[in-house]
Amino acid sequence: MTPRSGLDITTSVGTGRTEGGSELLGLPWDTSLEDWPESALAALPRGLSRHVVRFAHLEGSVVAVKETTEFSARREYQLLRRLERLDIPCVEPVAVVAGRTDPDGEPLPTALVTRHLRFSLPYRAVFSRRLHRDTLTRLIDALALLLVELHLVGFYWGDVSLSNTLFRRDAGAFAAYLVDAETGELHPSLSHGQREHDLELARVNIAGELMDLMSGGMVDQDVDPVATSQLIIDAYRRLWDELTGDMSFRPGERWRVEERIRRLNSLGFDVEEYAIRTTEDGSRLVLQPKVVDPGHHQRRLLGLTGLDVQENQARRLLRDIDEYRAVNHPDMDEHEAANRWLIDVFELVTRSIPADLSGKLEPAEVMHQLLEHRWYLSENQSRSVPLPEALQSYLETVLPHRRDEDAVVLHPTTTMLRAVELPSENYD
Template sequence: MTDPALLDLPWNIPLESWPNENIATLPKGISRHLVRFAHLAGHVVAIKETTAEMARGEYEMLRTLQKLEIPCVEPVAVITNRTDDDGEPLKPVLVTRHLRFSLPYRALFSQTLRPDTATRLVDALAVLLVRLHIVGFFWGDVSLSNTLFRRDAGAFAAYLVDAETGKLYEGGLSNGQRENDLEIARVNIAGELLDLEAGGRVADELDPVRISNGIVEAYRSLWKELTGSESFSSAERWRINERVGRLNQLGFDIEELAIRTSDAGTTVRIQPKVVDAGHHQRRLLRLTGLDAGENQARRLLNDLDSYRATYGKEALDEEMVAHEWLVRVFEPVVRAIPVDLRGKLEPAEVFHQLLDHRWFLAQQAGHDIPLAEAVGSYINTVLRHRRDEATVIGPQTGAITTSIDVVPLDTASVAVIDPDDENDWRANV
């Protein structure tokens, strides 16, 4: 169903002239179109001016990518037939939901971009590009600017923002199409980093060309691991488990393996047939109900496994121990975060950073640090000094009478997330 709050936005005013009471001040990436953020019923939406045809096409593509479980922004609406108070036509817009705790690449560093941060951003984009290519999506405009990034336990997770130039091929992509997308990515990333360098916003030791070339190596390495086949002797069947283990460490599951024995019966050929991302995410969600990033999930599961071993609970049911860990370890940490600081980072990222902070304190002290002490130290010396990476949104005001078309809206595409409050994370438990 259509979100009625859409009707409260001033569609009769050119987007560039919208009043401040409607506009949400958030960092934006570079875009060929006019894009503005606006308050909408307790959350924020991104509004992009474009043509009606392109808006509808991108809306449908984003919906399709969501169904394929590709990390991307959520489409909300396409709005056409806009006119101002004098009856003059205004440009159609595409409305998407802003991804909480995400930032454009330029907002992920405060002063200068360091080489290690740039490399992690490029690595995250390489993972996203591989996932897109696996489902047969040709992006056509791969860049850091067309991507949003969320912190994921020391790394970053990349989300597609702009699908305007993309096309989905049911039969999959050819090697030439994949290489074309990869070359577009390399050139665009080099240009974006060189632009930052010209503005004095990168560290002296950062080499834009080397960093941009890194996406090629990262992409090809991951693509080979996920789709490549290998042959080995039938006496080395353990390699199957080894291959599955490597894929799991990369965060991918194998739904099916194609194994063929040669005519001589002495060798086995293995090739992943269907590969899905999110191995650790799904395990954490199954055990605890927590929905986290892949690296965050891996870190939380490591702490859960450590808890299980430390307290001698290996023989107990895994789900029962996971519930105990959730109640005794994770939830108390989240509840300890002051309400005014809960927009800084999402709970899973807070927990990951707390574990790092506790380890650092223990290294300095030469002995283990109680969790409660580590939490207090982390809040006061680390978290309190971070900028907010969520959006804090006030009530919506104003109404309009202009005529709008909203197409095509349904429950799947415009479901409204509950307003954020101090117990928001519990919705995932």
């Protein structure tokens, strides 16, 4: 394609004439997105969207391209960049492509380009044939946590839904990522009314999404869409109260300060500082923690091993590192023991994964599942199963049957809902 002189590509490193933007020039920008050729597209499952969205190959990676107005594209691009700097789980903005025209000179919509999040799935693709209650609850819990994280930094979403979220498996749970910030607003802080409005939007949208799935027989019949949508409000308020609520205790109960901080750490949040004040009668103390961004276990694991994984995965791997150290090197420094674990355990496992199975799951998720598999084997056999034995069993009996979550291959003429039903086993 020879780009027209009016094509304007804005990237995080400048314009289309700079490194990064030049790669984008190879895409067929003079063609409406819905008419892009199969050769340019990546066959990945898509969520629902009010706009035309396609996945495209770009220099060995995959990007999502969305057609919208120039104002909306530039605004969302900047919002996503600001959220990235705040370390909020969201898709990475790549570029805004404006000034598009077709071969006849007719204008085409501006495109927002974001990086595809590897191993992530829209909620409709998380399940194989039917969305079960426990899987649905885990998805809603993940979305509630994401919403809390957004509200803590002052982001009002304005269109909270499962459809506007991507999910990655995280040690038996899910981690949620914001994928659509078009209606969002970033403020210094949010009012109670703004947070409540986001919650009400979430409740209404999730109920509608579940009703849509039920009409297609894609959800367990005993799931009540309205009652289930209420779960996000309940989960959100429990977490918000835990993170931001005051706690009172008597002067002789100062140990409860540490207890509260440990509880917050277990949820993945750090406490930067806290204030303690006395009640008017002086009989009790009130603790008000200042919670900063989540990722306590992620940061600890990253500092010890260099591994950058999901929060629940990090929690599970840290537990295995502690056990490895206690059994094999009880007198060794924590950092040195973690490095030995990285070589003797984690890298041994990742090197053992056959090439044809490497796209099934992230290495950290494989490690988590292997540890769970080893525990089940040991329980069933009433003995401590060695890791190499558990690894061989996992590679032979479990991993080959997992769905490939790095690249779910779709037939070009198959609808998304049918395409994600390829596996015969239910992976919820």
